[in-house]
Amino acid sequence: xxxxxxxxxxxxxxxxxxxxxxxxxxxxxxxxxxxxxxxxxxxxxxxxxxxxxxxxxxxxxxxxxxxxxxxxxxxxxxxxxxxxxxxxxxxxxxxxxxxxxxxxxxxxxxxxx
Amino acid sequence: xxxxxxxxxxxxxxxxxxxxxxxxxxxxxxxxxxxxxxxxxxxxxxxxxxxxxxxxxxxxxxxxxxxxxxxxxxxxxxxxxxxxxxxxxxxxxxxxxxxxxxxxxxxxxxxxxxx
Numbered sequence: 001x002x003x004x005x006x007x008x009x010x011x012x013x014x015x016x017x018x019x020x021x022x023x024x025x026x027x028x029x030x031x032x033x034x035x036x037x038x039x040x041x042x043x044x045x046x047x048x049x050x051x052x053x054x055x056x057x058x059x060x061x062x063x064x065x066x067x068x069x070x071x072x073x074x075x076x077x078x079x080x081x082x083x084x085x086x087x088x089x090x091x092x093x094x095x096x097x098x099x100x101x102x103x104x105x106x107x108x109x110x111x112x113x
Numbered sequence: 114x115x116x117x118x119x120x121x122x123x124x125x126x127x128x129x130x131x132x133x134x135x136x137x138x139x140x141x142x143x144x145x146x147x148x149x150x151x152x153x154x155x156x157x158x159x160x161x162x163x164x165x166x167x168x169x170x171x172x173x174x175x176x177x178x179x180x181x182x183x184x185x186x187x188x189x190x191x192x193x194x195x196x197x198x199x200x201x202x203x204x205x206x207x208x209x210x211x212x213x214x215x216x217x218x219x220x221x222x223x224x225x226x227x228x
């Protein structure tokens with residue numbers, strides 16, 4: 001079945017550092033791809049999405065590009081802030097079947113001042 | 114507009130007991146899905162309801178069951194609780210027709226601890 005693989009965490013960065021969180025997927029067809037963020041004690045918030053190849057999703061300074069050739073959707077941010085500390089989940093919406101979202105295991109990001 | 118509201122936020126149950134978790138979907142949303150998130154893991158799909166009918170189920174045993182009501186709120190019931198059922202249970206809703214590619218709005222979850 002479809003699956004998502006994320007880089008292992010935790011990731012610890014200094015404020016204003018560049019962030020990359022790798023995400024690759026295995027899927028039938030061309031699923032929609034998402035990044036969700038989970039702040040401590042909260043549910044998941046949709047951060048950005050891309051619905052077709054070469055689409056770039058962006059929000060709050062975060063970006064990710066749907067790369068069909070490498071089956072990847074890496075999350076990037078040019079300058080992280082302490083407030084970005086959270087767990088980030090890459091997810092896909094399978095083309096077939098009744099599973100709405102398939103998630104990776106999550107990557108914990110800690111940003112220190 | 115209100116978001117997705119889940120209740121209770123925390124509860125503790127004993128192995129073998131039954132539990133009901135509740136979810137009020139965002140206004141106008143007709144699709145509700147439930148996920149189980151074990152500690153340190155990503156959410157795992159349990160099942161989904163569209164207009165009161167179950168239309169998808171993940172790899173969970175039948176003791177996990179659910180309902181969706183005419184106002185599109187939903188319940189998750191778990192019978193014969195096991196220690197491994199301890200997790201954060203997330204509810205998510207969205208609007209549109211069944212195949213719409215809209216994003217889901219998640220609630221804050223119910224933290225279930227089975228002792």
